[in-house]
Amino acid sequence: MAAKRTVSRFVAxxxxxxPVVLWMTGIFVSSSVPxxxxxxxxxxxxxxYHGIIYVILGLFLYRALHRSxxxxxxxxxxxxxxxCATLFGVSDExxxxxxxxxxxxxxxxxxxxxxxxxxxxxxxxxxxxxxxHHLRQ
Numbered sequence: 024m025a026a027k028r029t030v031s032r033f034v035a036x037x038x039x040x041x042p043v044v045l046w047m048t049g050i051f052v053s054s055s056v057p058x059x060x061x062x063x064x065x066x067x068x069x070x071x072y073h074g075i076i077y078v079i080l081g082l083f084l085y086r087a088l089h090r091s092x093x094x095x096x097x098x099x100x101x102x103x104x105x106x107c108a109t110l111f112g113v114s115d116e117x118x119x120x121x122x123x124x125x126x127x128x129x130x131x132x133x134x135x136x137x138x139x140x141x142x143x144x145x146x147x148x149x150x151x152x153x154x155x156h157h158l159r160q
Contacts, residue, residue, distance in 0.1 A: 039090040042083045047111055050076060054115050058124020073134040080108045081142025089147075097147040101140065108139030 053076075084104035088095070095103070112135030116127035 036091070039087040043080070043087050046080055046083055050080070050111075050115055051118065054119050054125070055122055057122055058126075060124075069131065070134050073131050074138040077108055077112065077135045077138030078142035078145075080111070081105060081139035081144075082146045083142075084108055084139070085143040085146040097151070101143040101147045104143035105136060105140035108143075109136040112136070112139075 081104050084107050085100055088100050088104055088107075089097075092100070109132065112132050115135075116132055119125035120127050
């Protein structure tokens with residue numbers, strides 16, 4: 024019985040982090056694709072890709088942090104989520120320097136921060152509003 028409670032606690036604590044880990048793994052795998060294998064569709068496509076990918080990472084990080092640290096203010100959660108995503112972005116940019124045809128750029132890192140901040144901010148503002156709005160109906 025005690026083992027079952029321990030497993031339940033672990034799943035409850037680790038569960039919110041699973042999307043974060045899976046998404047970061049996907050980013051890492053995508054960053055391993057050689058530059059010459061990435062089709063050119065339009066100018067500055069990397070900015071759009073980084074923005075979208077890191078908006079989603081910001082959402083996932085905010086959710087996981089909020090569930091792990093429920094007493095932290097939403098503003099601090101947004102900041103911590105964006106900083107964590109940006110640190111991961113730094114590691115991703117460094118990783119890309121070892122991949123053929125890929126480079127690390129400050130522009131990508133700035134977009135990573137902006138995207139993750141936006142994702143966490145939206146999650147921090149809109150999710151509680153939706154919850155309270157849904158409860159009133």
